[in-house]
Every structure is written in structure tokens, then in C-alpha cells.
Amino acid sequence: MRREWRSRFQWLGLLLYALSAGCSRTDSYPNRPITLVCPWAAGGGTDRVSRQMGIYLEEELGVPVNVINATGGQGVTGHARGLLARPDGYTLSMMTLELSMLHWRGLTHLTWQNSEPLMSVNEDPAALFVRDDSPFNTMSELEAAVRDKPGDLKASGTASLGAWHLALAGWLLSFDRLPTDVVWIPSQGSAPSLQELMSGGIDLVCCSVPEARSLLDAGKIRCLGVMADQRLALPGLDKYPTLKEQGSNWTLTGWRGIGVPQGTPPEIRERLVTALRRIVSGQAEVNGQTFPAYMESEGFDHTWRATDDFAAFLAGEDATFGKLLGREEFKTVRSGPIGPNAFPLVAGCLALGSLTVIGVGAARRMRAPLPADEPAAEENSADVSSVESGESALTQKVAFGCVIIATGTYSLATDSIGFIPMSAILLLGISLLLRAPVRTAVLLAIVASPIIYQIFTVLLRVPLPRGLIGW
Amino acid sequence: MSDALQTALQNTFSPETLLVILLAAMFGLFVGAIPGLTATMAVALMVPFTFFLDPVAGVAAIVTMEACCIFSGDIPTTLMRIPGTPSSAAYVDDAYALTQRHEHQKTLGVSLVFSVVGGLIGAVFLIVAAPQLARVAFEFSSYEYFWLCVLGLSCAAIVSRGSAAKGLLSLAIGLLIACVGIGSTHGVPRLTFGIEQLASGIDFIPAMIGLFGFSEVLRNVLKPAVQESALQAAAAEARFGSRGWLGAAMRDVFSSAIQRLKRSIGRVLTSSTIGAFIGMLPGAGADIAAWVSYAVSKRRSTVTEQAEYGSGSLQGIADATTANNASLAGAWIPALVLGIPGDSVTAIVIGVLLMKNVSPGPDIFQNPAQLPIVYSIYLTFVLANLLLLPLGFLAIRLGSQIVRVPRYVILPLILMACIVGSFAINSSYFDVYVMLCMGLLGFVLERFGVPLGPVVLGIILGPRLEETFVQSLTKSDSLTAFFSRPIAASLGALCIIVWLWPLISRLIGKNRRSTAAVPS
Numbered sequence: 001m002r003r004e005w006r007s008r009f010q011w012l013g014l015l016l017y018a019l020s021a022g023c024s025r026t027d028s029y030p031n032r033p034i035t036l037v038c039p040w041a042a043g044g045g046t047d048r049v050s051r052q053m054g055i056y057l058e059e060e061l062g063v064p065v066n067v068i069n070a071t072g073g074q075g076v077t078g079h080a081r082g083l084l085a086r087p088d089g090y091t092l093s094m095m096t097l098e099l100s101m102l103h104w105r106g107l108t109h110l111t112w113q114n115s116e117p118l119m120s121v122n123e124d125p126a127a128l129f130v131r132d133d134s135p136f137n138t139m140s141e142l143e144a145a146v147r148d149k150p151g152d153l154k155a156s157g158t159a160s161l162g163a164w165h166l167a168l169a170g171w172l173l174s175f176d177r178l179p180t181d182v183v184w185i186p187s188q189g190s191a192p193s194l195q196e197l198m199s200g201g202i203d204l205v206c207c208s209v210p211e212a213r214s215l216l217d218a219g220k221i222r223c224l225g226v227m228a229d230q231r232l233a234l235p236g237l238d239k240y241p242t243l244k245e246q247g248s249n250w251t252l253t254g255w256r257g258i259g260v261p262q263g264t265p266p267e268i269r270e271r272l273v274t275a276l277r278r279i280v281s282g283q284a285e286v287n288g289q290t291f292p293a294y295m296e297s298e299g300f301d302h303t304w305r306a307t308d309d310f311a312a313f314l315a316g317e318d319a320t321f322g323k324l325l326g327r328e329e330f331k332t333v334r335s336g337p338i339g340p341n342a343f344p345l346v347a348g349c350l351a352l353g354s355l356t357v358i359g360v361g362a363a364r365r366m367r368a369p370l371p372a373d374e375p376a377a378e379e380n381s382a383d384v385s386s387v388e389s390g391e392s393a394l395t396q397k398v399a400f401g402c403v404i405i406a407t408g409t410y411s412l413a414t415d416s417i418g419f420i421p422m423s424a425i426l427l428l429g430i431s432l433l434l435r436a437p438v439r440t441a442v443l444l445a446i447v448a449s450p451i452i453y454q455i456f457t458v459l460l461r462v463p464l465p466r467g468l469i470g471w
Numbered sequence: 472m473s474d475a476l477q478t479a480l481q482n483t484f485s486p487e488t489l490l491v492i493l494l495a496a497m498f499g500l501f502v503g504a505i506p507g508l509t510a511t512m513a514v515a516l517m518v519p520f521t522f523f524l525d526p527v528a529g530v531a532a533i534v535t536m537e538a539c540c541i542f543s544g545d546i547p548t549t550l551m552r553i554p555g556t557p558s559s560a561a562y563v564d565d566a567y568a569l570t571q572r573h574e575h576q577k578t579l580g581v582s583l584v585f586s587v588v589g590g591l592i593g594a595v596f597l598i599v600a601a602p603q604l605a606r607v608a609f610e611f612s613s614y615e616y617f618w619l620c621v622l623g624l625s626c627a628a629i630v631s632r633g634s635a636a637k638g639l640l641s642l643a644i645g646l647l648i649a650c651v652g653i654g655s656t657h658g659v660p661r662l663t664f665g666i667e668q669l670a671s672g673i674d675f676i677p678a679m680i681g682l683f684g685f686s687e688v689l690r691n692v693l694k695p696a697v698q699e700s701a702l703q704a705a706a707a708e709a710r711f712g713s714r715g716w717l718g719a720a721m722r723d724v725f726s727s728a729i730q731r732l733k734r735s736i737g738r739v740l741t742s743s744t745i746g747a748f749i750g751m752l753p754g755a756g757a758d759i760a761a762w763v764s765y766a767v768s769k770r771r772s773t774v775t776e777q778a779e780y781g782s783g784s785l786q787g788i789a790d791a792t793t794a795n796n797a798s799l800a801g802a803w804i805p806a807l808v809l810g811i812p813g814d815s816v817t818a819i820v821i822g823v824l825l826m827k828n829v830s831p832g833p834d835i836f837q838n839p840a841q842l843p844i845v846y847s848i849y850l851t852f853v854l855a856n857l858l859l860l861p862l863g864f865l866a867i868r869l870g871s872q873i874v875r876v877p878r879y880v881i882l883p884l885i886l887m888a889c890i891v892g893s894f895a896i897n898s899s900y901f902d903v904y905v906m907l908c909m910g911l912l913g914f915v916l917e918r919f920g921v922p923l924g925p926v927v928l929g930i931i932l933g934p935r936l937e938e939t940f941v942q943s944l945t946k947s948d949s950l951t952a953f954f955s956r957p958i959a960a961s962l963g964a965l966c967i968i969v970w971l972w973p974l975i976s977r978l979i980g981k982n983r984r985s986t987a988a989v990p991s
Contacts, residue, residue: 035898041815042511042512042514042515042815042819043511043514043515043518043815043816043818043819043822044818045822047515048518048819048822051515051518051519052519052522054519055519068897068898069515069897070897070898070899071671071897072652072653072670072671072672072674072897073652073653073670073671073672074653074655074658076653076670076671077668077670077671077897080667081899105658107653107660107670154945154946156942158655159654159655159656159658160655160656160657160658161658162655162658183945183946185613185942185945185946186655186656186657186658186938186941186942186945187655187938187942188655188754188938191753191811191812191818192753192754194811195608195609195611195753195754195811196612196613196942198609198809198811199609199610199611199612199615200612201612201613201614201942201946202946213810213825213830214809214810214811214821214825214830214831214832215809215810215811215832217810217830217832217834218809218810218830218831218832218833218834220809220810220832220833286523287523289522289523294522294826297522297825297826297827297828298822298825298826299825338940338941338944339657340654340656340657340659340661341661343646343650343933343937344647344650344661344662346646347643347646347647347650347929347933348643348647350639350642350643350646351640351643351644351647353639354636354637354639354640354643355640357636358634358636358637358640358919361634361636396692396693396694397693399692399693400689400692400693403688403689403692403886404689404907404911407685407886407890407903407907408904408907410890410903411890411900411903411904411907412900414900415900423887426883426886426887426890427883427884427887430882430883430886431879431880431882431883433692434692434878434879434882434883435879436877436879436880440877440879440880441879444880444883444884448884448887449887452887452891456891456895459501460502460505460508460516460895461516462508462895462898463898464891464894
């Protein structure tokens with residue numbers, strides 16, 4: 001069986017040389033894969049825009065552009081990952097509206113000034129939706145209802161203090177009502193909110209038009225007003241009235257745009273902006289299709305603003321949210337009848353309670369030893385009995401510690417040293433620890449790590465750390 | 472109607488579409504088998520290319536990929552104890568226990584056959600009853616979801632082996648882990664202890680890989696080397712006889728599965744119904760379907776069978792895997808009928824359909840231009856599941872070679888898989904630390920006989936439970952509202968029955984025992 005393994009490894013070795021032959025380096029930007037960080041989950045609107053943008057950037061720049069989803073923290077994670085990366089032009093950020101508001105909420109120190117804004121690619125205004133059997137037909141009817149019975153209507157669309165929540169709150173403030181005059185039901189996003197709207201749980205949904213489009217088209221819901229200066233430009237979507245037409249000045253637009261970390265060299269920015277300009281203006285084609293055509297087919301707006309325009313727009317947005325979130329109402333906002341600590345408290349009590357029960361049970365058993373019918377006891381004794389000599393038990397404990405320390409070190413060092421060398425060392429170390437013949441361990445290390453690298457970076461488009469020597 | 476069907480047949484069975492389906496199936500099998508990459512990820516990777524495909528081929532690719540992905544997630548689950556996708560987490564202990572008894576081929580055979588059957592029955596639900604079922608999904612507001620979450624969490628008590636207190640402890644740990652980070656419900660950081668990265672919460676996938684996969688690596692390192700490799704060599708020798716000969720190989724994989732299928736038609740139907748129904752509800756997907764079906768399966772078993780659950784029950788695996796594959800088609804029901812996605816994959820699908828000028832919604836069944844697409848989706852569901860049978864068989868044979876690899880080669884590779892898998896989901900080494908800590912937690916918990924399944928269940932359902940509870944209370948202050956809607960009330964009643972079940976069964980058991988005492 002050993003021989004069989006050796007011959008298999010030889011084959012893999014050949015394969016490895018074939019794979020590494022493709023590597024080459026040049027000095028001009030870009031010469032290696034670029035990462036585009038998307039702060040929202042795979043499959044959502046921002047993700048779809050990012051991935052399509054990736055394809056066009058790849059065509060324009062001539063290197064792979066991989067999209068990664070760095071999700072969580074209501075957008076903090078992804079923006080931080082993208083904007084605090086090395087400013088070498090190899091990490092781009094898909095920035096979204098949340099960048100303008102998260103720092104006002106104290107969730108991060110990042111602002112748009114941490115970025116070099118390159119190009120905004122999309123602006124989808126917020127809009128208000130009701131069920132088709134709703135009594136409200138216009139914004140003024142809705143406004144009257146809010147004035148009449150504050151706190152009666154319920155709305156949803158995103159998390160508490162998320163972008164669409166602020167859109168609604170801003171509208172309420174625009175006619176001197178409190179943000180709490182419409183109760184906000186926090187949810188995971190527009191899809192569950194629309195479901196809640198349809199099931200009769202709430203009266204209003206605030207989200208962007210593309211998010212609600214299929215229900216709109218089906219006539220299940222109606223759009224009362226779009227929070228923008230002008231009607232939507234896309235065919236089929238221009239029939240929805242704006243708030244402005246109905247006498248309100250409130251506007252709020254969700255935007256998406258590409259930026260790089262502050263301090264990226266100007267020539268690299270210039271190269272990226274040239275590529276982006278060709279993409280958003282529809283000059284760049286992939287398979288005869290353009291980016292604006294894609295955006296249109298998805299129902300996304302494709303307004304764009306380049307560099308300084310984009311920066312001025314961001315400064316304006318930042319001021320709007322500063323004014324909104326600086327208000328007293330938002331500093332003490334509570335999302336519901338129970339506070340954020342209630343749930344962890346219950347879970348904690350549950351854990352302590354069950355620990356006590358287990359502890360008491362164990363103590364009782366110790367006092368009156370029973371035959372071991374508990375699965376735990378069985379498992380433990382099996383493990384213990386199988387460890388025969390004291391010496392091997394010690395080696396195994398050392399090995400146990402080594403695996404943990406090795407994994408930890410690996411995570412610390414891989415970013416700077418690179419995936420392939422670190423993985424090779426890890427594989428070599430662990431297999432030797434498990435008493436592999438030296439030759440097998442060495443072969444495993446030098447064969448497996450490049451193969452894993454190739455599978456993930458080339459086939460699955462997951463960028464792995466490149467480190468010092470480029471892989 | 473027959474015209475539309477004819478067009479759909481032509482489109483679906485065109486060489487181009489068939490090629491796309493075949494490639495998508497292979498890609499799906501591959502991605503599903505890699506820990507850390509989910510079906511959603513596979514589909515998201517595909518989406519940019521669907522823009523350049525024709526609508527039928529694009530949608531067919533997604534359907535096929537998803538079905539293959541969810542099955543092939545069972546392969547690393549069975550062979551390495553690392554759930555390939557979250558949907559396999561419910562039965563990871565059973566599957567791995569069977570592998571340790573060298574019954575992995577049989578196990579994967581069961582998983583394959585029942586996945587295919589579940590997928591097909593799910594497709595039947597989609598084809599026959601989509602519009603009627605979608606109306607039920609519309610009735611689900613936060614109250615109903617709340618009870619559904621409670622019901623799901625109650626499964627923890629059913630599925631866990633050993634004492635109830637240990638199951639509860641495990642569940643509470645899961646719920647606490649779910650609290651970490653800035654949740655959507657309150658929007659403030661919780662349990663982050665000032666660590667900035669924790670603000671984004673603990674990702675479920677690295678946690679799962681750590682709990683099951685990494686803890687297993689640790690356990691294995693503590694085992695004496697000699698015994699283990701001798702065992703494995705023996706197993707390899709035993710397997711050698713049947714290798715290479717197709718008939719024998721197929722018998723290895725399929726014989727037990729087909730016998731079981733013949734015996735348990737009724738249970739297959741129940742599991743697929745559970746799967747299709749849960750899949751249909753927006754926000755509840757294949758993973759929850761597998762848990763619930765597993766719990767129901769355990770409840771329906773005899774006492775002797777129940778003892779097997781958690782330590783190698785083929786029936787449990789069969790029922791859970793039927794449900795998770797049936798749920799895939801279920802998720803398409805609200806997506807097609809209402810335009811509301813049933814899960815993250817169908818959310819992407821709606822985007823793709825809109826991109827192709829097909830707008831999902833009630834009209835899709837009336838509009839003659841769009842009907843062929845609907846029929847094509849139906850056909851692809853059937854086709855993809857049938858294709859899964861031969862391709863899945865190949866994947867099983869290929870994957871099963873793993874058990875013949877010596878320990879000192881496979882353990883380092885499994886460790887690598889744990890690391891890269893947890894890194895891949897967010898491209899973050901912080902997730903590798905999460906995996907590491909969860910591995911240690913899993914190791915310690917198992918030492919004390921605490922089951923790991925409920926931890927995972929807690930992480931999945933915790934945020935939903937809190938969210939729906941807060942939503943419901945925000946809508947109405949009184950607790951009676953939780954029982955004010957018909958579906959909510961019946962789900963609530965069901966929950967209470969489940970909690971009181973030990974009492975009830977004891978009462979029934981007493982009666983039965985007193986009457987049955989004489990003959991036994």
C-alpha cells in the first residue's frame with residue numbers, strides 16, 4: 001500500500017509543476033488578482049452588483065477580480081476590511097450608504113474620509129409601500145393618519161436604525177413628528193419585511209424599489225412615494241410618484257460605489273477610474289453586454305458619479321445623517337419592549353441552571369457509585385483505557401498542544417508569509433507529529449498546499465493570502 | 472398549455488442546456504463537498520455568468536447546482552465529521568459513527584437515494600400544489616415564526632442523547648454564541664468584550680466546522696497511533712475485494728438504501744412533506760428542515776431504535792436528508808408564486824429571473840410567454856435529481872477512498888480543510904480563531920458527554936427567536952397575541968404538547984405497561 005501511495009504522489013508532483021508553470025510577475029499595476037470587498041451577504045443586491053462589476057473590471061484590467069463577502073456588524077466589518085487594507089490598489093471596496101451613518105451611531109470610527117472615492121455606480125432611493133388593500137393612497141393620507149394616531153402604524157424594512165429606518169424617521173421629522181410615531185419593527189431585511197407586510201403583521205414597508213419589484217409588478221403592493229427629487233428613470237418604474245410631487249422635501253437614497261483605502265497612489269487610482277468610467281458609461285463590453293444593461297435588467301438604477309463628484313456627494317450624505325442621528329430621539333432609541341440584555345440573560349440563566357443540575361447529579365452519583373450507564377462515562381473510560389503506556393499518553397498530550405498552537409500560529413503568520421509556505425509547514429509538522437515516514441510527510445506538504453491554493457483561488461475564486469513571495 | 476410544455480421540453484433538453492446542467496451538477500457536487508462553501512456561495516459564484524446564458528439554462532444551472540450541493544455536503548459529513556453545508560449538521564454524529572464502523576458506503580448510499588427521493592417528492596409538491604401552498608406561507612407573520620423557532624429549539628431536547636440537562640446546557644451555549652455581535656434586533660454590540668471583530672458576531676460556519684471537525688482532529692491526536700492504523704489497514708483490506716467491480720460497488724452503496732426505501736415509504740412521505748413545508752417558509756431553509764425531520768423521525772421510532780439516534784441511526788439520516796432535499800423545491804414555491812424568496816438561493820434566483828424579464832408572481836402561471844420557464848424549472852428539478860444518482864454514486868466511490876488513506880496523511884489534510892473552510896466564508900483569519908476556540912469547546916463538551924447538535928441549533932435559531940419575539944411584542948404588548956391567529960395558536964399548542972410530552976408519554980406508558988404486563 002505504501003508503494004501505491006508513493007506512485008500516486010509522483011503523479012501529483014508532475015501536476016504541481018504543470019500548475020506552477022503559469023505563474024509570472026511583472027511590475028506594472030495591476031499584475032496580480034484584485035479583491036473587491038462586499039460588506040453584504042452573497043446573493044443580495046450589493047453582492048450581485050459587486051459580482052457583475054467584478055466581471056467587467058476583470059475584462060478591463062486583465063487580472064482576476066475576486067469578490068469576497070465580509071458580512072456582519074450591519075456593514076462595519078466589510079467597510080473596515082476594505083478601507084483599512086493595504087493601499088496598494090489590490091483591495092477595492094464596494095461602499096454602501098451605511099458608511100455615511102455607522103460612525104454617527106458610534107459603531108465604528110470609519111467615515112467616507114477613510115476612502116478615496118472612485119466611482120459611485122448606483123443610486124436607489126427609498127420608497128414607501130403598502131398592501132394593495134391598504135386604506136392609504138397618497139402620502140398626505142398617510143401623513144394625516146400619523147398625525148391623528150401617533151404610534152398606531154407599524155413599519156419595517158431593515159434592522160433597527162438601519163438605512164430604511166432612518167429614511168422613514170427622516171420623513172416623519174420633515175413634518176415635525178417624532179421618529180417613534182410610526183413603530184419600527186426590526187427585521188433582517190426587505191424580503192422578510194415584505195413577507196410580514198403581506199401576512200398583515202405591519203402596515204408599511206420602507207425599502208428600495210428594486211427590492212420590492214416582483215410584488216409591485218404582481219399588484220400585491222402599492223408604492224406611495226419615492227424619496228427622491230425625480231421619478232425613477234428606468235422604464236416601467238417611472239410611474240411611481242415622488243414625495244416631492246406630494247409636497248414633501250425629504251429625500252433619501254441608497255447608493256453603492258467603489259473606493260480604495262486612503263493613501264492609494266494617484267497613478268493606481270487613475271488606472272482604476274479609467275477602467276470604471278468605461279464600465280459605467282457602457283463602453284466596456286463582455287460577451288456583447290454592457291454593465292448599464294445589466295443594471296437595468298436587474299431593475300437597479302445606474303446613475304454614476306466619478307471621483308470629486310462622488311466625494312462631494314458623500315460629504316453631503318454624511319452631513320444629512322449627522323443631523324438626523326444627532327437628534328436626542330435617536331440617542332435614547334429603544335427598539336422594543338425588551339432591552340438588548342434580556343435575551344443573553346435568559347440564555348445565561350439557562351446555561352447556569354442546567355450546569356447546576358448536571359453538577360448536583362454528578363455529585364450525587366459520586367456519593368453512590370452506580371454502574372456506568374451514562375454515555376459520557378463510557379466514552380471517557382474507552383478513551384482512557386486505550387491509552388496504555390504513560391509515555392505514549394504524554395506524547396499524545398504534546399501532540400494535542402502542538403495542533404492547537406500550530407493552528408493559532410498559522411492564522412497569525414499566513415497573511416504576511418503566504419498561504420503555500422505556511423500550509424506546507426503545517427502539513428509537514430502535523431504529519432511528522434503523527435509519525436509519518438519523513439518522505440511521505442515532505443511529499444504531502446509540497447504537493448497538497450499548492451493544489452489547495454489552486455482549487456480555491458482559480459476554481460472557487462476565494463483569494464488566499466499571497467504573502468512575501470506572491471503565493 | 473401543451474404548447475408551453477413543448478417549448479419547455481425543447482428548451483430543457485437542448486444540447487446546450489443539458490451541457491450546462493451536467494457542468495453545474497459537477498460543480499455543485501464539488502463545492503458542496505468542500506467544508507465552508509455553501510450552496511448559496513456556489514450559486515452566487517454562478518450568477519454573473521447567468522447574465523450571459525439564456526434564461527432556461529441559467530435557472531437550470533442553479534436548480535441542479537443546489538440539489539447536488541446539498542447532497543454532496545453529506546460526503547465530508549460522513550467521512551470526516553465536517554458538515555459540508557449547514558444542512559448536514561443535524562445528522563453529523565450519526566453519519567460519522569457509521570463511518571467509524573466502516574459502513575460509510577452504506578451510509579452515503581442511504582443519503583444519496585433518500586436525497587434523490589426527497590428532491591423528487593419536493594418537486595412534485597412544487598409542480599402540483601405551488602399556488603395553494605404559497606397562500607399558507609403568506610399567513611406566516613412574526614407570531615407564527617416565533618412558535619416555529621420555539622418548536623425548532625424544542626427539537627434540541629428530542630435529538631440530544633443522554634440527559635436533558637446536558638442538552639439544555641448545550642442549547643444555552645448555542646444561544647449565547649448567537650447573541651454575540653451587533654444583532655439586527657437591537658443594533659447595539661453585545662458580549663463583544665471590547666474585541667472589535669466580535670462586533671460582526673460569530674459566523675455559524677466556522678463555529679460548526681470547529682465544533683465537529685476540529686474537535687475530531689483533536690480527539691484523534693489523543694488516540695494511540697498504532698491501533699488506529701492497524702484498524703484502518705484491516706478495513707482497507709476488507710474493502711479491497713469489492714473495489715473496481717461495478718456491480719459489487721453498486722451493491723455496497725445501494726442495496727441497503729433500496730431495502731430501507733421499500734420499508735419506509737410512509738416515513739419518506741412525512742419527511743418530504745416536512746421538508747417542502749419548512750422550505751416554503753421564507754427564512755427557514757434546508758438546515759432547519761433537516762433538524763425538524765430528524766426530531767420527528769426519532770419520535771416515531773421504537774425505543775430500541777431511538778437509542779441509535781446520535782450514534783449511528785441510518786433511519787435518522789434517511790429522514791433528515793430526505794427533508795433537506797425536499798425543502799429545496801419548497802423554497803421555490805413562494806419565490807415563483809409570490810416573488811418572495813423562500814431562502815437565500817431563491818433570493819438570487821428572483822434576481823436572475825427579473826434580469827431575464829421574467830417577473831415571478833401570480834402572473835407567471837398565466838402569462839403564456841413565461842409559462843415555458845416555469846415548466847422548464849419543473850423539468851430541471853426532476854432531471855437534476857435523476858442526474859444526481861449516477862454522479863452522486865461516482866462522488867461516493869471517489870470520496871470513500873479517503874478512509875483508506877493513512878492517518879498521518881488524512882489528519883493533517885482534515886486540519887487544513889477546517890482552516891481553509893472557515894477562512895473561505897469571510898476571507899478572515901479571525902474566523903479561523905473562532906473555529907479553533909469552537910473546536911476546543913466541542914472537545915471539552917464531548918469529554919463531559921454534552922451533545923454538540925443543540926449548540927448548532929441554538930446558533931441557527933437564536934437570532935430568529937429573539938427577533939420574532941421582539942417583533943411580536945412590539946406589535947402588540949399583550950401575550951395573548953401569540954395565540955390570537957389560528958396558525959400561531961395551533962403551532963403554540965403543538966409546542967406545549969412537545970414540552971409536556973415526557974409527562975404524557977409517561978402517563979400513557981403507565982397505562983400500557985399495566986395492561987401489557989401479563990403477556991410479556
